[in-house]
Amino acid sequence: MAKVLPEHARRHNRALVLQTLLRTEGLSRADLARETGLTRATVSDLVGELIGERFVRELGQREDSRPGKPATLLEIDRGGHQIVGLDLSGHDLLRGAVLDLDGSILAREQLPLEGSTGEEALAKVTLLAERTLARTTAPVLGVGVGSPGVVNLEGTVQTAPNLGWTRVPLQDLLAQRLGVPVIVSNDANAAALAEHGFGQAEGDLMLIKIGNGVGSGLIVSGALVHGRRFAAGEIGQVMVGTDGGLDVEYDRGKTVESWLSVPSLTGRLETAGALRDDVLRRAGQRLGVALAPVVGALNLGEVVLSGPEELLDGVLAEAALETIRRRTMTDSSGDLLLRMTTLGDDIVLLGAAVLVLSGRLGVS
Amino acid sequence: MAKVLPEHARRHNRALVLQTLLRTEGLSRADLARETGLTRATVSDLVGELIGERFVRELGQREDSRPGKPATLLEIDRGGHQIVGLDLSGHDLLRGAVLDLDGSILAREQLPLEGSTGEEALAKVTLLAERTLARTTAPVLGVGVGSPGVVNLEGTVQTAPNLGWTRVPLQDLLAQRLGVPVIVSNDANAAALAEHGFGQAEGDLMLIKIGNGVGSGLIVSGALVHGRRFAAGEIGQVMVGTDGGLDVEYDRGKTVESWLSVPSLTGRLETAGALRDDVLRRAGQRLGVALAPVVGALNLGEVVLSGPEELLDGVLAEAALETIRRRTMTDSSGDLLLRMTTLGDDIVLLGAAVLVLSGRLGVS
DNA sequence: TCACGTTTGTTAGTATCCTTTACAAACAAC
DNA sequence: GTTGTTTGTAAAGGATACTAACAAACGTGA
Numbered sequence: 001m002a003k004v005l006p007e008h009a010r011r012h013n014r015a016l017v018l019q020t021l022l023r024t025e026g027l028s029r030a031d032l033a034r035e036t037g038l039t040r041a042t043v044s045d046l047v048g049e050l051i052g053e054r055f056v057r058e059l060g061q062r063e064d065s066r067p068g069k070p071a072t073l074l075e076i077d078r079g080g081h082q083i084v085g086l087d088l089s090g091h092d093l094l095r096g097a098v099l100d101l102d103g104s105i106l107a108r109e110q111l112p113l114e115g116s117t118g119e120e121a122l123a124k125v126t127l128l129a130e131r132t133l134a135r136t137t138a139p140v141l142g143v144g145v146g147s148p149g150v151v152n153l154e155g156t157v158q159t160a161p162n163l164g165w166t167r168v169p170l171q172d173l174l175a176q177r178l179g180v181p182v183i184v185s186n187d188a189n190a191a192a193l194a195e196h197g198f199g200q201a202e203g204d205l206m207l208i209k210i211g212n213g214v215g216s217g218l219i220v221s222g223a224l225v226h227g228r229r230f231a232a233g234e235i236g237q238v239m240v241g242t243d244g245g246l247d248v249e250y251d252r253g254k255t256v257e258s259w260l261s262v263p264s265l266t267g268r269l270e271t272a273g274a275l276r277d278d279v280l281r282r283a284g285q286r287l288g289v290a291l292a293p294v295v296g297a298l299n300l301g302e303v304v305l306s307g308p309e310e311l312l313d314g315v316l317a318e319a320a321l322e323t324i325r326r327r328t329m330t331d332s333s334g335d336l337l338l339r340m341t342t343l344g345d346d347i348v349l350l351g352a353a354v355l356v357l358s359g360r361l362g363v364s
Numbered sequence: 365m366a367k368v369l370p371e372h373a374r375r376h377n378r379a380l381v382l383q384t385l386l387r388t389e390g391l392s393r394a395d396l397a398r399e400t401g402l403t404r405a406t407v408s409d410l411v412g413e414l415i416g417e418r419f420v421r422e423l424g425q426r427e428d429s430r431p432g433k434p435a436t437l438l439e440i441d442r443g444g445h446q447i448v449g450l451d452l453s454g455h456d457l458l459r460g461a462v463l464d465l466d467g468s469i470l471a472r473e474q475l476p477l478e479g480s481t482g483e484e485a486l487a488k489v490t491l492l493a494e495r496t497l498a499r500t501t502a503p504v505l506g507v508g509v510g511s512p513g514v515v516n517l518e519g520t521v522q523t524a525p526n527l528g529w530t531r532v533p534l535q536d537l538l539a540q541r542l543g544v545p546v547i548v549s550n551d552a553n554a555a556a557l558a559e560h561g562f563g564q565a566e567g568d569l570m571l572i573k574i575g576n577g578v579g580s581g582l583i584v585s586g587a588l589v590h591g592r593r594f595a596a597g598e599i600g601q602v603m604v605g606t607d608g609g610l611d612v613e614y615d616r617g618k619t620v621e622s623w624l625s626v627p628s629l630t631g632r633l634e635t636a637g638a639l640r641d642d643v644l645r646r647a648g649q650r651l652g653v654a655l656a657p658v659v660g661a662l663n664l665g666e667v668v669l670s671g672p673e674e675l676l677d678g679v680l681a682e683a684a685l686e687t688i689r690r691r692t693m694t695d696s697s698g699d700l701l702l703r704m705t706t707l708g709d710d711i712v713l714l715g716a717a718v719l720v721l722s723g724r725l726g727v728s
Numbered sequence: 729t730c731a732c733g734t735t736t737g738t739t740a741g742t743a744t745c746c747t748t749t750a751c752a753a754a755c756a757a758c
Numbered sequence: 759g760t761t762g763t764t765t766g767t768a769a770a771g772g773a774t775a776c777t778a779a780c781a782a783a784c785g786t787g788a
Contacts, residue, residue, distance in 0.1 A: 001380055001383060003376075003380060006373065006775065006776095009370065010745065016365055039748080040767085043766095045746090069765040071764080071766090072765080204591065220584050220585075221584075222365075225568075225662055225663075227663020228568065229663055229665075231663040232663040233663075237660065238691060239692075240606075241605075242605040242653055247649075285611075289606055293599065293604075293654045294657050296598060296601065297582060297597060297658045298589055299590070299595040299598065323610070329602070369745085369747090373773095374774065377775085392736075394735070403777080404737065405738075408738065409774090431734045432733090432734045433734085433781095433782055433783040
């Protein structure tokens with residue numbers, strides 16, 4: 001809880017106008033006023049400011065024939081600003097992209113990690129950021145980064161085993177180096193933001209990102225859940241099932257990750273032969289067992305999967321959904337939605353863009 | 365997301381001042397200014413308003429000897445307003461209380477339910493509310509109600525099996541009948557708010573309320589999680605463990621509630637004899653198995669138990685904590701706190717008061 | 729003892745923000 | 759053409775918090 005000044009209210013209302021315009025195209029100032037509850041005068045003022053800063057532009061007059069003065073339609077000025085997104089979660093490939101304010105990808109860059117860790121990996125990330133930044137053709141709103149590992153609110157990567165990072169203040173380092181605002185967050189959290197901002201998700205949402213490991217991002221009341229140590233979403237390390245009884249010690253072989261990570265899944269599928277569907281169903285069931293208490297406790301409406309479609313979409317997802325339904329009260333999970341993301345492999349890049357949109361414009 | 369007007373900012377800052385004063389006693393206007401970041405002038409204005417409304421009062425001058433004009437100390441005006449809290453979650457006893465703004469209980473009322481349901485139960489709740497309201501000796505800020513079952517944001521009890529209620533607009537009915545503001549919420553949610561507002565909890569928190577059933581309330585980022593159908597916290601109906609394999613259908617005998625509800629626990633303890641601790645340990649372990657994914661996904665810092673101390677405190681709680689730790693990555697649960705509430709049996713009454721404080725003053 | 733610095737709380741003036749009210753422009757319908 | 763409607767802007771007003779300045783009240787130290 002912090003004090004609120006007039007300028008904060010202004011920023012909030014500005015974001016409200018922008019967000020409304022992001023969701024619905026082809027609105028006039030008067031439409032925006034009706035939609036937001038602000039008066040036409042205020043909207044006019046805010047829109048004027050936004051046009052001046054090249055976040056909004058006039059599109060011309062409305063075509064349809066109605067009485068009264070014709071409305072001047074507005075739209076997000078896609079060309080006015082660009083965003084750089086980085087996805088550091090690939091197994092061996094660092095990915096970068098230039099995006100516009102709508103989340104359209106305008107250019108791509110990539111850099112193989114080739115096993116680099118520590119300072120070396122950091123240098124490659126910086127290089128990729130610089131190369132991607134060089135491809136921008138409009139003022140850059142900011143650089144968003146989705147990194148594996150635990151990332152705190154200041155954008156310091158506290159631990160990222162794959163990259164060999166411990167307490168790396170990536171956000172500060174990049175900001176200093178690049179001279180533009182930088183926002184760093186966890187990759188699965190970024191993905192969840194992408195699904196919230198650019199996907200069809202409505203309301204609370206959990207995104208499960210299945211790759212080398214298994215991570216997740218949770219959105220509650222429109223905002224990311226960070227957790228006490230910024231480690232929210234680290235569901236991969238949780239043991240699932242009580243096959244060995246209740247007294248067993250922690251066993252890395254019985255965690256969500258050991259059942260569902262891509263290396264583990266593909267490994268078991270290679271030797272499965274005709275039992276392929278069995279392997280996938282069992283994996284989906286394990287995921288369902290792990291998620292059921294979360295779905296129940298949060299009364300989650302939507303769980304979204306991100307990862308290789310050929311593995312997740314179909315038997316696995318169906319088994320997970322059915323298991324969750326079977327293990328929770330029907331009333332609370334009857335209308336639960338569990339589906340693949342519609343954002344594909346670019347979900348973290350899009351999430352990185354949402355990080356910037358959210359951080360710089362208050363829009364999500 | 366809604367528009368923000370100057371008056372909203374005002375209300376927010378007013379709540380900020382009040383909350384600061386609730387947490388720390390013996391502050392002057394200048395202290396409040398330093399604490400909140402507002403200027404002395406603004407704080408003076410807000411405090412003047414709050415004194416006028418009898419939410420704050422001047423306590424006299426600060427005693428200690430310092431240079432400068434002596435400070436006028438302020439405190440919450442406990443006697444200025446009172447709150448009525450109702451707890452409908454008892455097995456057969458409806459409980460009411462008059463509380464002051466600090467959460468001190470000034471008077472109690474109660475009414476046996478005697479198996480009433482439906483309209484009859486509703487009449488008894490109304491009667492209890494009227495009787496408790498009659499015991500107040502200062503202006504009433506509002507009536508808070510913690511009800512079992514699923515309660516939506518409008519205070520309509522959508523389903524409450526024990527009371528035989530379906531879609532009962534309790535909040536509206538009581539408000540109309542009593543002529544004061546009424547806020548109705550789920551009992552476990554109210555308890556979680558109490559722990560957040562009056563307990564020692566810091567940050568995110570899950571409260572497990574064990575009674576006839578097992579419910580829970582979740583506080584994330586300082587606010588209650590409601591869930592898609594306002595059924596968040598209904599963890600009692602979730603199945604726990606995979607003893608029967610992954611393909612089993614929903615089985616009421618394997619839910620959290622069947623392991624941990626008071627009737628179930630006492631029943632098994634009666635026949636346990638010397639194996640009493642085994643029963644409690646097993647129950648705690650089951651709770652731990654159910655909570656581990658939630659703790660992992662949210663990186664929860666604190667889990668609080670509410671219910672009969674003689675059952676929960678000790679073996680059961682310890683087993684639950686150890687099981688959660690064993691089943692989640694150590695990093696994320698290493699500093700997890702699992703403890704009994706310090707608020708005792710009045711936790712729902714206190715939570716009802718927090719509902720009112722929060723709803724009417726923006727304070728929590 | 730008395731000037732000086734410090735702290736508190738208030739007052740006056742200013743800037744910001746949104747609203748209300750009024751109005752011109754532009755169009756459809758009759 | 760007249761009327762009514764809708765849009766967008768402009769001017770005035772009210773609310774809010776800030777800055778600057780000040781009086782009151784107290785310690786400190788010469």
